Amino acid sequence: MQHHHSSSPASKDKTPFYLAIAGNIGVGKTTLTQMISEHFGWKAYYERVIDNPYLDDFYADMSRWSFNLQVYFLSRRFMDQKLISASPQSCVQDRTIYEDAEIFAYILHKQKYMSDRDYDNYRELFYTMAEYLRKPHLVVYLRASTWTLISRIRKRGREYEKRITNEYLFELNDAYERWIHNLQGTIPVLVVDADSNDFEKKPEQFSSLCQAIKDQLHIDERYKP
DSSP states (O other): OOOOSSSSGGGGGGGGOOEEEOOOSSSSSHHHHHHHHHHHOOOOEOOOOOOTHHHHHHHHHHHHHHHHHHHHHHHHHHHHHHHHHOSSOOOEEOOOOOHHIIIIIIHHHTSSSSSSHHHHHHHHHHHHHHTTTTTEEEEEEEEEEHHHHHHHHHHHOGGTTTTTTTHHHHHHHHHHHHHHHHTTTEEEEEEEEEOOTTTTTOHHHHHHHHHHHHHHHHHHEEEEO
């Protein structure tokens, strides 16, 4: 290992660490993002829960509005990604831009709510945009069974989530596994069993996750903790 004997502090050359939390609906991404943000002192980027002008139309006629909805999500997520790319501080993000394309658009197309033509168009746009963005240094993937997800979703009782079925969550889980499998080798992935881990109730589990994140930080000394 080379030692630099310059007078400037080494931390100046370090890249801010970018951690992303990925996982299905109801798995606990937002809670974990908040806990990690507080533990490490990193900036948190949450999924924007804003007035989406397409949602009502989409649920009334999914085939007609799926492309519009996905492009809207993509543009909003891209705005957040630009902030992350420009930020000088380390951060943790609740859900990645990849999940829009690799999970949600993928399922809409698979279930025939999005035409081949729209899906191809969307994917080309997505991959072109993604080239301009910083990739996460680590993705923490929260893996959970459909049963765990549905019970957590029921517990939080959001009105618009009432129509989510076990079948849909199962399909999404399938797409997540496929995506994570393909991701390994391009971005480091830490898979967490969310069925047996409860970071809020079990501090020792949260500590060991933080240690695993720290280990990833230390693998490459370019990153600022």
